[in-house]
Amino acid sequence: MLMNRAFTWPRLLGNSSGGIAYGGDYNPDQWPESVWPEDIRLMQQAGVNVVALGIFSWDRIQPAEDEWDFDWLDRIIAMLGCADISVDLASATASAPLWLYEKYPQMLSRDKFGHAINAGARQSWSASSPIFREYALELCRRLAERYGDNPTVTAWHVGNEYGWNNRHDYSDEALRAFRAWCECKYGSVEKLNEAWCSSFWSQEVRSFQEVLLPRHMGADAMVNPAQQLDFERFSNDALLDCYCAERDAIAAICPDKPITTNFMISTDQCAMDYAQWGAEVDFVSNDHYFHEGESHLDELLCSDSLVSSIARRHPWYLMEHSTSSVQWKPVNARKCHGELLRDALAHVAMGADAINFFQWRQSRGGAEAFHSAMLPHAGADTRLFRQVCETGEALKDLSEVAGTTVMPSRVGILFDAQSQWSTEIPTLPTTKLDHWHDVRDWYRSFLDAGLRADVVPLAHDWEQYDLLVLPTLFMLSDSAVRRLERYVRGGGAIVVGYATGIVNDAFQVSLGGYPGTGDGLLRTMLGVSGEEFNILGAVGTAEHVELSDGGMSRLWQTCLTRIDDDAETLAAYTGAGAREWELSGMPAIVAHQYGGGRTWYIGCDVRREDITRFICDQLAPQIGLELGDPRVVSIDRADDAHVFHCVFNRSGTDVELCLTGAPVLLARGSRGQDAVTLHANGVLIMQSPR
Known part of the structure; x- marks a missing residue:
């Protein structure tokens, strides 16, 4: 069984301290400072009480090897704190600055053909690179020294979506690390040869220095599957080791604030062994993006169920999801009426005590310019921003749900x-x-x-x-x-x-x-x-x-x-x-x-x-399982005193439900005295004594 770090949940500021966290990624360094006061005013209007800050800001913080600029970060953290908006501060190590790649090109990861994964996107660095590790840990230490005692910074966000672009690295640095990993796992080449069935195709090694990465071997070549599987395990462990090193560098200076990193769990991706990663975070965080079409709600619930299990049924943090369409699929569908709120509440029902989006303000340029955000290109006087405000108000009304546990199935x-x-x-x-x-x-x-x-x-x-x-x-x-x-x-x-x-x-x-x-x-x-x-x-x-x-x-x-x-x-x-x-x-x-x-x-x-x-x-x-109504899905969260009954319409058509007399906390549908009709994307949340 895996042993977990002690669960620690980040606190909120002001009147939100006992409620559900609500907000998203905030990138003020991508905008002129004249925009910041409007951002904070609109955040307060929307009910935002937390932002993830500085995720891709390494270059802004360290514009040159011997130059550091924290002044802008000081100012925005102070402004957010005055507005009672807490900060989940990133280590900013997800994207290294271009000057670092230019000085140390050997830091780049490589694909199986030997091509460099060039800088210009995210995560071009090799997880096995000691140079990357040296510079990343220095950045972590400087951030922890400067903001470890800052009351507005209530949690640490290490890296971002590990493995998004560098899950598989075939560089010489990775080869050296893979050989050491294999020696640590097997102890002797005899055991490795036995595990890999290396006698097949004359693949036996006589020392660990003969162990190879499963690089490109020809158009029709077939990789030894045991070797490939161990490479997958090594790749997972190499990235996890990067996270742990950054986490420990921060915790050595700032031991009293919880640390996390955002997983990527949905049923079209689950790259890392997140059950293993879950043991290394103080609270579990996940990024989830919806599947358009009839599977939308079901897929969300399935993914969240795995996240909740990895979190050992403690509350977990939805670090990213989208207000509407994304920009990275061949066809990017928008969310229909009611889906923004419904999705947020479904995540809450499945154990999320933090509902966050990528991102606060929609980018005007760059690779994610057409990824939806809380504040869209068209501004605050929009249908989308009004739904963002509606969601913030609903989450505020559900503050009592925070801290409860999702009741297990049989x-x-x-x-x-x-x-x-x-x-x-x-x-x-x-x-x-x-x-x-x-x-x-x-x-x-x-x-x-x-x-x-x-x-x-x-x-x-x-x-x-x-x-x-x-x-x-x-x-x-x-x-x-x-x-x-x-x-x-x-x-x-x-x-x-x-x-x-x-x-x-x-x-x-x-x-x-x-x-x-x-x-x-x-x-x-x-x-x-x-x-x-x-x-x-x-x-x-x-x-x-x-x-x-x-x-x-x-x-x-x-x-x-x-x-x-x-x-x-x-x-x-x-x-x-x-x-x-x-x-x-x-x-x-x-x-x-x-x-x-x-x-x-x-x-x-x-x-x-x-x-x-x-x-x-x-x-x-x-x-002896009791069958229910397949048109709806019912999820209960409970503490010692109360049960919160959450019911979602998954049918796409109207569903009439009888009310039991339990107090209704939220209903999105047509409500009568003794019944409620849930329309498509409708939600009903009731509370009863346990």
């Missing part, structure tokens, strides 16, 4: 960042696997059944759940399988999805049949054994395979050739596709009693509606 969906990395390796039975997307699909299927699940890191505690789901955990360590076995033997229930438990944490296949991890223990628990994977998609062949329970598979079928006598086949392959691929009658979904618990194996991909039906027909009756 169902946990397991997520593992390293297993996600494993599904991105190109030498698999198919390149169409995506562990995180399958987590999202299961999460949405539970919502479609009127239930809410929790997304939980595999490395965390999950034994308290009545049911666990393992979707496409392609890589599953033997120790994790043994832990799951103890859970099931003791009365727990698990659903194991297709492409789960295929390789162990050294990316090696256990022999004897699929799924093989745990030296066959996973097969024993499930009561099944498979010999091959049938992958659909070849031109001129059947595009899907039907299941006898009405389901349909479009990608992967594990060819189960043995099931135990005490196992029960719940669905088998049937129809024309099954005949073509010689799957007719072969088990597809199998249930099995094991010890005091129960397992289900789903040996193929199925549609979301098929998962929902399986939840309703199989899981809910067996586990």
Whole structure:
């Protein structure tokens, strides 16, 4: 289990001290000082009580190697403090100044082709560069010395979105660091060769100085997957080490203020092993940007569920989201009426006690000029700014929610960042696997059944759940399988999805049949054994395979050739596709009693509606789960005295809900005496005694 730093929440100033933090990134150095008083006046009008300051200001703070300029930062911090707006002060190390790159070009990271990641965007530096480390830590120390005792600065924001542009570095500095990392992990080249199966393709090394990075090897070359997976782990650890070094440099001078860095968790990105990173911050922070379309709310809730779990159910900090459209997608949709407020309140319902946007004032130039902001190009007399003010007022009214805990579900969906990395390796039975997307699909299927699940890191505690789901955990360590076995033997229930438990944490296949991890223990628990994977998609062949329970598979079928006598086949392959691929009658979904618990194996991909039906027909009756209204999602936050019931319309059409008599704190819909009609994007929040 991971050990966390003690949870410490940043305080707010003035009358906001016990409420929800509200604000965003503020970049006053990008504007003339004549604009600053208007910014602060409008911040107060919008209810802003916190800003993240100086995130990309290294060049302004240190315009030359021996020149420092803190005067402008002194002035804006003083102005914000007078307005009771607290500052989450950045280390400013996310983007190094151009003069530093010019003097030390060896500080640049490189891509797998050997090309320099040139300066001009963000994070062009190598995480393994001692030169970058030296200059970054000097900046951290100077900031801590100057502002450590400043009462307006209530938290530290180290770096920014680590790994956004330099997650993978193939420089010579990285090579030296990777060799040292491998030596620390394995201790001997014999153990490394065994873990990497280095005898294949004559890849055995005789010393750690022969260890290579998985650089470009040719257009059709295939990287050793164990080597690639270790490179992913090293890359994560190298960036985490950068964060920890900066954190410790600040904390040595300013030990009494909490320190964080912003993660990037949404279901289209989760680059780092954030369960590991979560143990190194004083409070968890995340940047989340919405998925336009019908999955908008569901995806937000799924991502937030993982963030809440990483935060160990402590309140967490939404460091960035958008008021409307962004500028980095091929098509950048704006938010519709009610979505700005709805999204903010959904984050609160899922445990966020800080709601912040990128950014305060929309940039007039640069790469993010068309990224929406709290104060848009058109100014304060706009629909968007009025929604920003409405959101600030709503969050102020919900101040009692701050500090409460999201009530857990009885169902946990397991997520593992390293297993996600494993599904991105190109030498698999198919390149169409995506562990995180399958987590999202299961999460949405539970919502479609009127239930809410929790997304939980595999490395965390999950034994308290009545049911666990393992979707496409392609890589599953033997120790994790043994832990799951103890859970099931003791009365727990698990659903194991297709492409789960295929390789162990050294990316090696256990022999004897699929799924093989745990030296066959996973097969024993499930009561099944498979010999091959049938992958659909070849031109001129059947595009899907039907299941006898009405389901349909479009990608992967594990060819189960043995099931135990005490196992029960719940669905088998049937129809024309099954005949073509010689799957007719072969088990597809199998249930099995094991010890005091129960397992289900789903040996193929199925549609979301098929998962929902399986939840309703199989899981809910067996586990005793009470199905709810799939048109809404209900989330409770509670403390010792009160429960705050948060209900969101996820249907896109009007939903009428009966009021229970509990005090209504907020309703966005048409309210009658005994009922409320939630329109699209509608929200209802009630409070009751616990």
